[in-house]
Amino acid sequence: xxxxxxxxxxxxxxxxxxxxxxxxxxxxxxxxxxxxxxxxxxxxxxxxxxxxxxxxxxxxxxxxxxxxxxxxxxxxxxxxxxxxxxxxxxxxxxxxxxxxxxxxxxxxxxxxxxxxxxxxxxxxxxxxxxxxxxxxxxxxxxxxxxxxxxxxxxxxxxxxxxxxxxxxxxxxxxxxxxxxxxxxxxxxxxxxxxxxxxxxxxxxxxxxxxxxxxxxxxxxxxxxxxxxxxxxxxxxxxxxxxxxxxxxxxxxxxxxxxxxxxxxxxxxxxxxxxxxxxxxxxxxxxxxxxxxxxxxxxxxxxxxxxxxxxxxxxxxxxxxxxxxxxxxxxxxxxxxxxxxxxxxxxxxxxxxxxxxxxxxxxxxxxxxxxxxxxxxxxxxxxxxxxxxxxxxxxxxxx
Amino acid sequence: xxxxxxxxxxxxxxxxxxxxxxxxxxxxxxxxxxxxxxxxxxxxxxxxxxxxxxxxxxxxxxxxxxxxxxxxxxxxxxxxxxxxxxxxxxxxxxxxxxxxxxxxxxxxxxxxxxxxxxxxxxxxxxxxxxxxxxxxxxxxxxxxxxxxxxxxxxxxxxxxxxxxxxxxxx
Numbered sequence: 001x002x003x004x005x006x007x008x009x010x011x012x013x014x015x016x017x018x019x020x021x022x023x024x025x026x027x028x029x030x031x032x033x034x035x036x037x038x039x040x041x042x043x044x045x046x047x048x049x050x051x052x053x054x055x056x057x058x059x060x061x062x063x064x065x066x067x068x069x070x071x072x073x074x075x076x077x078x079x080x081x082x083x084x085x086x087x088x089x090x091x092x093x094x095x096x097x098x099x100x101x102x103x104x105x106x107x108x109x110x111x112x113x114x115x116x117x118x119x120x121x122x123x124x125x126x127x128x129x130x131x132x133x134x135x136x137x138x139x140x141x142x143x144x145x146x147x148x149x150x151x152x153x154x155x156x157x158x159x160x161x162x163x164x165x166x167x168x169x170x171x172x173x174x175x176x177x178x179x180x181x182x183x184x185x186x187x188x189x190x191x192x193x194x195x196x197x198x199x200x201x202x203x204x205x206x207x208x209x210x211x212x213x214x215x216x217x218x219x220x221x222x223x224x225x226x227x228x229x230x231x232x233x234x235x236x237x238x239x240x241x242x243x244x245x246x247x248x249x250x251x252x253x254x255x256x257x258x259x260x261x262x263x264x265x266x267x268x269x270x271x272x273x274x275x276x277x278x279x280x281x282x283x284x285x286x287x288x289x290x291x292x293x294x295x296x297x298x299x300x301x302x303x304x305x306x307x308x309x310x311x312x313x314x315x316x317x318x319x320x321x322x323x324x325x326x327x328x329x330x331x332x333x334x335x336x337x338x339x340x341x342x343x344x345x346x347x348x349x350x351x352x353x354x355x356x357x358x359x360x361x362x363x364x365x366x367x368x369x370x371x372x373x374x375x376x377x378x379x380x381x382x383x384x385x386x387x388x389x390x391x392x393x394x395x396x397x398x
Numbered sequence: 399x400x401x402x403x404x405x406x407x408x409x410x411x412x413x414x415x416x417x418x419x420x421x422x423x424x425x426x427x428x429x430x431x432x433x434x435x436x437x438x439x440x441x442x443x444x445x446x447x448x449x450x451x452x453x454x455x456x457x458x459x460x461x462x463x464x465x466x467x468x469x470x471x472x473x474x475x476x477x478x479x480x481x482x483x484x485x486x487x488x489x490x491x492x493x494x495x496x497x498x499x500x501x502x503x504x505x506x507x508x509x510x511x512x513x514x515x516x517x518x519x520x521x522x523x524x525x526x527x528x529x530x531x532x533x534x535x536x537x538x539x540x541x542x543x544x545x546x547x548x549x550x551x552x553x554x555x556x557x558x559x560x561x562x563x564x565x566x567x568x
Binding site for chain 1: 411414493519520
């Protein structure tokens with residue numbers, strides 16, 4: 001045998017390789033999916049992926065303990081004192097998924113207004129999560145459950161010019177120590193790059209922020225800072241990837257105790273009855289049901305603002321995850337597509353639970369209603385038709 | 399490095415796919431490897447400005463992705479020492495048949511041995527650079543190369559396909 005044959009074989013066979021036609025589109029689509037998966041993951045909080053139709057059983061682990069649920073009888077549904085304020089709830093559950101007029105969502109203000117942020121970032125963007133009803137589900141049995149336990153979270157997000165979330169400050173109703181512990185313990189798992197790049201290990205130190213004791217978990221390029229600011233108020237700051245720990249501290253010290261008013265990305269004429277607003281971010285609003293009958297698969301409904309146009313690639317996966325290992329993507333979605341009109345816009349029904357509405361400027365709305373919030377075809381289209389972008393809507397790539 | 403991500407993919411996508419294909423021996427896997435690696439790097443492309451040789455960086459990423467992918471697959475695969483069945487009768491020692499046979503045998507090599515041979519004989523990299531790509535020492539590279547070639551020699555000796563060497567000896 002000779003090595004020339006090896007060389008010759010490899011070079012000859014290379015001519016049979018697939019071509020790069022369509023490669024860029026495929027990569028960009030996959031990149032968008034990756035960013036959806038990684039939402040919050042790098043910061044140690046829960047992640048959510050909501051793409052398209054149900055590809056498997058929906059996991060539902062994050063709901064706070066409640067009594068017997070009966071969707072036909074809200075009074076017996078076991079709503080606990082942690083039930084969100086009525087201002088985030090849409091109508092009442094009638095025993096079947098329907099639409100109800102959407103209320104004027106009155107979300108809590110972020111209690112601080114930043115006076116300084118790392119240069120070059122776009123923000124702040126207001127973000128709201130109601131972990132009482134959210135579909136951002138922690139994985140049972142992990143140390144992460146308490147950090148996402150019942151309660152609400154308000155945050156301000158900052159994005160890089162590509163629309164990627166890189167810096168955030170969040171106020172929670174529960175202790176953020178576990179977030180810091182996780183950042184410390186899993187620093188070698190955050191943003192791990194299989195090209196071989198490994199992040200620099202984190203160190204843990206005590207610092208003072210706004211006159212209060214705080215913990216800074218950091219390395220030379222970034223940091224996570226947390227402290228208790230009030231009896232039921234904890235604050236955590238995630239630094240930008242290249243900002244360094246000093247920028248985290250400077251950002252925190254620049255937080256003025258003045259409320260930053262909520263900014264919702266959409267207005268809605270109608271929303272799924274009996275559901276509550278669980279997430280508001282610059283590119284999405286999501287609802288989760290307040291009541292689920294025993295044995296019933298809970299659902300989720302919402303709207304995402306995406307970049308894309310007719311025929312845009314989509315994923316079929318619908319999974320709620322806590323860490324990356326729980327995710328199972330199903331690509332090349334086989335669901336049938338049907339051209340429809342939503343208002344003045346070209347749109348596509350994808351399967352029976354999602355509609356893609358194509359807007360101007362290369363933007364699209366992905367409107368979905370899944371599980372026990374699944375709507376009829378007519379209601380799904382009505383739901384989509386009543387959605388309008390506000391000036392705060394932004395496709396973030398996160 | 400200058401240029402946008404889109405420009406880079408357009409210019410270098412074919413070359414990356416060719417490399418991934420000879421590395422993996424599978425067209426679909428090659429596409430998956432390249433798409434995955436590029437999707438990972440996409441959001442951090444601005445940081446590639448600090449990378450003098452993006453091709454080398456991405457080649458390393460593809461190799462490690464390939465090795466990682468193979469490792470995950472390995473848990474559900476049954477190891478076998480047998481050569482795969484030939485797809486068609488081979489009755490001559492033509493160059494094409496020899497290449498077909500070599501391609502088939504390359505597919506039977508352990509992933510790191512195959513990666514070393516691809517980097518050495520397809521990319522013409524010196525052992526120092528191969529060691530960098532794989533994240534190992536040069537001596538390890540030489541061991542992988544030696545064992546891989548020995549394995550090919552052993553398999554070829556039991557095959558009647560390559561009747562005569564085409565070039566110089568090992």
